[in-house]
Amino acid sequence: MPTVTFVLIDQMLSTGTILPLEMLRGAESRARAEKESVSLKLITTSVDGAPVKSRSGFSLAPDMALDQVPDSDIIYLPALWRNPRPALKRNTALLAWLRDQAAKGAVISAVGTGVCFLAEAGLLDDKPATTHWHYFERFASDYPRVKLKRQYFITQADRLFCAASVNALADVTVHLIRQLFGPSIASHVERNFSHEIRRPFEEIAYSEGAVHLHPDEEIVQAQTWLKQHCSDDVKLSEVAKHFDMSVRSFNRRFKLATGQTPLQYLQSVRIDMARELLQSSNLSVNEIAEKVGYQDMGHFTALFKKFLSTTPSEYRTTVRAKLFRVNT
Numbered sequence: 001m002p003t004v005t006f007v008l009i010d011q012m013l014s015t016g017t018i019l020p021l022e023m024l025r026g027a028e029s030r031a032r033a034e035k036e037s038v039s040l041k042l043i044t045t046s047v048d049g050a051p052v053k054s055r056s057g058f059s060l061a062p063d064m065a066l067d068q069v070p071d072s073d074i075i076y077l078p079a080l081w082r083n084p085r086p087a088l089k090r091n092t093a094l095l096a097w098l099r100d101q102a103a104k105g106a107v108i109s110a111v112g113t114g115v116c117f118l119a120e121a122g123l124l125d126d127k128p129a130t131t132h133w134h135y136f137e138r139f140a141s142d143y144p145r146v147k148l149k150r151q152y153f154i155t156q157a158d159r160l161f162c163a164a165s166v167n168a169l170a171d172v173t174v175h176l177i178r179q180l181f182g183p184s185i186a187s188h189v190e191r192n193f194s195h196e197i198r199r200p201f202e203e204i205a206y207s208e209g210a211v212h213l214h215p216d217e218e219i220v221q222a223q224t225w226l227k228q229h230c231s232d233d234v235k236l237s238e239v240a241k242h243f244d245m246s247v248r249s250f251n252r253r254f255k256l257a258t259g260q261t262p263l264q265y266l267q268s269v270r271i272d273m274a275r276e277l278l279q280s281s282n283l284s285v286n287e288i289a290e291k292v293g294y295q296d297m298g299h300f301t302a303l304f305k306k307f308l309s310t311t312p313s314e315y316r317t318t319v320r321a322k323l324f325r326v327n328t
Contacts, residue, residue, distance in 0.1 A: 079112030
């Protein structure tokens with residue numbers, strides 16, 4: 001059971017905690033409905049275990065003090081209103097705890113000025129990061145060793161995620177839900193919490209040392225070839241021959257490098273293309289199915305539902321509701 005810990009800090013913006021917590025609860029609920037066995041242990045903590053007062057004036061009562069928190073798989077750090085320096089001085093014990101958890105392999109996500117806790121702990125030295133635009137100059141001055149990426153709303157350095165805003169934090173959370181529960185549940189949560197069109201995490205985040213990178217150059221070329229020819233009638237045996245491999249060797253190396261079989265990868269590329277066309281074009285669902293390489297509408301619909309937990313028509317309705325409407 002993965003442990004997710006939400007750190008509570010005086011004068012925090014509670015949306016940076018409440019939103020991802022509710023999204024993760026939504027993922028758990030969907031997993032139960034789909035008879036999945038994954039569940040989460042969600043914990044809130046403050047340094048001394050005492051309630052904290054959020055910027056909005058509400059008091060938030062933690063489950064336990066920091067020294068009682070078990071080793072965590074995922075940690076969320078909230079944003080603070082304006083200058084975070086007073087909170088950094090009051091919560092020095094948090095810095096040592098973050099260093100310890102990072103050393104043990106925890107994923108740590110910080111939003112807005114909450115990124116300063118990662119920087120103050122030295123975890124972002126020589127690594128990319130972002131923060132709220134209002135704090136760029138002070139952050140760059142205080143932490144010159146951090147590679148501040150002002151043009152990105154999200155950065156990833158191995159297991160450290162920085163989000164510039166709560167909206168960006170939602171994208172990070174969808175990405176983490178995908179790692180924990182798979183693409184179908186992640187898509188369900190994303191569509192229920194945000195109907196507007198959003199670009200995939202991999203397209204908007206600055207990632208350093210991302211896990212999807214691998215050193216097998218021939219498989220990288222095969223991935224590129226599959227993306228370029230995904231609309232064609234692809235026969236994977238011919239693809240293997242094209243790259244001078246046996247089918248068995250091609251399948252083995254592809255799975256070792258990417259974590260997917262060539263067929264699974266091709267399907268995910270096609271469904272991603274279909275998703276984008278459903279968002280941005282007026283092509284019919286039949287036309288989109290053909291454009292991404294499927295002549296059998298039933299097979300295309302079943303595959304789309306397997307990946308995104310909804311039909312193509314239902315998906316188009318939710319993601320385009322805000323863009324296409326009749327003015328009254």
